[in-house]
Amino acid sequence: MAEELDYREEHLEGSVNIYLKGELDIYSSEGFKEKLYKTAENTDADLKIHCENLRYIDSTGLGIFVGALKRVKAKNKNIILINLKDNLKKLFIITGLDKVFIIEE
Amino acid sequence: MDNFDAIELKLPLKAEYVSVVRLTASGISNRIGFDIDSIEDIKIAIAEVCNKLITVGNAKEDIKIIFKVFKDKLTVIFDSEDKSLKCIFGGSENEFGLSIINALMDEVDLCSDSYILSISKVIEGKS
Numbered sequence: 001m002a003e004e005l006d007y008r009e010e011h012l013e014g015s016v017n018i019y020l021k022g023e024l025d026i027y028s029s030e031g032f033k034e035k036l037y038k039t040a041e042n043t044d045a046d047l048k049i050h051c052e053n054l055r056y057i058d059s060t061g062l063g064i065f066v067g068a069l070k071r072v073k074a075k076n077k078n079i080i081l082i083n084l085k086d087n088l089k090k091l092f093i094i095t096g097l098d099k100v101f102i103i104e105e
Numbered sequence: 106m107d108n109f110d111a112i113e114l115k116l117p118l119k120a121e122y123v124s125v126v127r128l129t130a131s132g133i134s135n136r137i138g139f140d141i142d143s144i145e146d147i148k149i150a151i152a153e154v155c156n157k158l159i160t161v162g163n164a165k166e167d168i169k170i171i172f173k174v175f176k177d178k179l180t181v182i183f184d185s186e187d188k189s190l191k192c193i194f195g196g197s198e199n200e201f202g203l204s205i206i207n208a209l210m211d212e213v214d215l216c217s218d219s220y221i222l223s224i225s226k227v228i229e230g231k232s
Contacts, residue, residue: 025156026155027121058149058202060156091149095204
């Protein structure tokens, strides 16, 4: 059984919390993209993406985060990435995306 | 040329098998003495090449991945019967993938006559 991505959403006043668990790669990214873009388009709130249980991300996943950011920025909202593991944060630094997203511990 | 052991993986260009490639890469890298951070780097770089191949390839031909294990480095060669797969990162719209590969590997050969591309990483402390 391939490692899949677990996606959970919690809608609060002023923000949407998204909890990711597992591996975000080219295989798991299709379903993820659909859910995240839908939320980004339909909610007028900041998206807080909790990454403490996210073990892997690739360029496909990074691209989806960027796509979602464009959608929320159009409404003057933001995406906040919380508790990214060091090996994943490294990819944000390599690609310069650490300066584009708000990354919090 | 140094002696090396070669481990080959042949598989269809499908997204669901990239995790199999990552696991294999991780097993080999661990076996030959890379530290945990380097193992992560190798896994990610190899997966980025696979992603690109899946995006540009026609999926009819299998992809062959050869892990060449040298005393002090690992070289990973990607090849296919599909000879249209050449210089796949040329004029790339997928910049993230290429930046990641370049940052994580020590040698990157993107255009070769004899295969699609090859990437290498040196094993620290063994050279």
